[in-house]
Amino acid sequence: MPPQPIHWFDDGRFRPHVYGLKGARDPKTFKRVYQADPSQKISVRFFAQGFEYRFLGLIPMSRHLIGVDLGRDASGTIFLLGTTCRGGICGRG
DSSP states (O other), X not given: OOOOOOEEXXXXXXXXXXXXXXEEEOTTTOOXXXXXXXXXEEEOEEEEEEEEEEETTTEEEEEEEEEOOXXXXXXXXXXXXXXXXXXXXXXXX
């Protein structure tokens, strides 16, 4: 999936968010193509509560630099740096 840029303002107010992505198959190449969906806004939170981990392998924490609202799964909704393709067949074809 392509990277999702952060949109910092919404209706003139500071409200960081990303747009959801819709995927479809290109009928000519049969590759998966993703388009931003402005109707689906995903709020971005700074120092958000999330899953527990150990900072530097020592200190238990559950705050993350960037996250989403509680109840949403950040691993399936926000891709600030994009993702690799699935199945290990990138660029072939």
